[in-house]
Amino acid sequence: MNDNILKIRTLVDRFFEGDTTLDEEQQLYDFFAQEPAVLPDDLKPLRQMFLDLAAVQHVAENVPQPAAQKPLHASNRRRWIVAAAVAVLLAGGALTLFMRNAQTEADDEYVAYIYGQRTTDRTVVLDEMQKTMTAMASTDGADVVEEQLKSMFCNQ
Amino acid sequence: MKQLLIVIAFIIHLLFSATAAHAQTGLKMNELFEGRIIPQERMVETRVRGKTLEKYQLTYYRSLRFTATKEETLQLRRMVDDDSRGRFTSVYETKGAYTQKVQVPSQGDKNRFLCYQEQWKKIDYQREVTVIYMEGHVADLGELEELLK
Numbered sequence: 001m002n003d004n005i006l007k008i009r010t011l012v013d014r015f016f017e018g019d020t021t022l023d024e025e026q027q028l029y030d031f032f033a034q035e036p037a038v039l040p041d042d043l044k045p046l047r048q049m050f051l052d053l054a055a056v057q058h059v060a061e062n063v064p065q066p067a068a069q070k071p072l073h074a075s076n077r078r079r080w081i082v083a084a085a086v087a088v089l090l091a092g093g094a095l096t097l098f099m100r101n102a103q104t105e106a107d108d109e110y111v112a113y114i115y116g117q118r119t120t121d122r123t124v125v126l127d128e129m130q131k132t133m134t135a136m137a138s139t140d141g142a143d144v145v146e147e148q149l150k151s152m153f154c155n156q
Numbered sequence: 157m158k159q160l161l162i163v164i165a166f167i168i169h170l171l172f173s174a175t176a177a178h179a180q181t182g183l184k185m186n187e188l189f190e191g192r193i194i195p196q197e198r199m200v201e202t203r204v205r206g207k208t209l210e211k212y213q214l215t216y217y218r219s220l221r222f223t224a225t226k227e228e229t230l231q232l233r234r235m236v237d238d239d240s241r242g243r244f245t246s247v248y249e250t251k252g253a254y255t256q257k258v259q260v261p262s263q264g265d266k267n268r269f270l271c272y273q274e275q276w277k278k279i280d281y282q283r284e285v286t287v288i289y290m291e292g293h294v295a296d297l298g299e300l301e302e303l304l305k
Contacts, residue, residue, distance in 0.1 A: 110208075113201040114200050115197055128200060131221075135221075136273055
């Protein structure tokens with residue numbers, strides 16, 4: 001018994017030095033789990049501390065282990081979701097840029113290619129537009145009817 | 157990562173395909189606007205987009221003007237006839253000119269019009285051809301003709 005008490009005292013000293021192994025700590029927990037009456041007086045104040053430590057260790061041992069690695073198909077699905085989200089963001093950004101460019105273009109475009117020569121001179125472009133519009137409108141409506149009637153009856 | 161790259165490449169491809177599409181998409185006459193019938197060096201092309209067109213209720217105007225041979229005009233007539241099939245069309249023919257105007261299918265909220273005109277030249281059966289493509293909020297051909305007067 002005295003040898004055991006001596007060993008416990010040594011283990012207690014090593015415990016406070018931080019040198020005890022898990023097995024030795026378990027011996028301490030078991031020793032202090034005894035009734036207080038059997039403990040030497042000088043060790044009695046340590047009993048509650050070792051009981052608390054034993055309880056903490058018990059809780060720690062019963063904490064659920066992290067879940068096993070998820071199946072591969074779940075990982076793949078997550079990867080696809082990330083890919084889709086990135087793609088949607090990218091598409092959204094590109095579409096916004098495209099719409100902005102389209103809007104800018106819509107606000108202002110004056111271009112003419114005159115026999116292969118490009119010009120953006122607004123006056124030249126609008127003159128050409130007016131010329132083609134006038135040409136297209138000149139044969140419309142009453143003038144055409146008049147001309148058709150003339151060609152129908154004046155040749156007789 | 158490979159999957160991600162494939163998705164990104166696909167989206168980019170779709171976007172570029174969409175931006176490459178021309179306004180005249182779906183028309184036979186698109187071939188002319190793309191320069192596959194008459195080379196650009198032989199024609200005067202005009203493209204206008206903007207506030208100037210508001211008074212005509214248009215948002216886009218594109219015209220081509222060139223001198224064409226008899227064979228070319230025959231081909232162009234066939235193309236404009238194809239584009240006119242089953243659509244609202246007005247045709248005027250006089251001693252000196254032939255004009256055909258078509259309301260082609262709308263795109264979104266915009267109505268689209270195609271106008272084709274040949275004017276006779278006195279030499280070698282050559283003709284001055286004018287082709288106009290227009291987009292905008294003009295309701296129909298009648299309204300367009302009123303606006304262009």
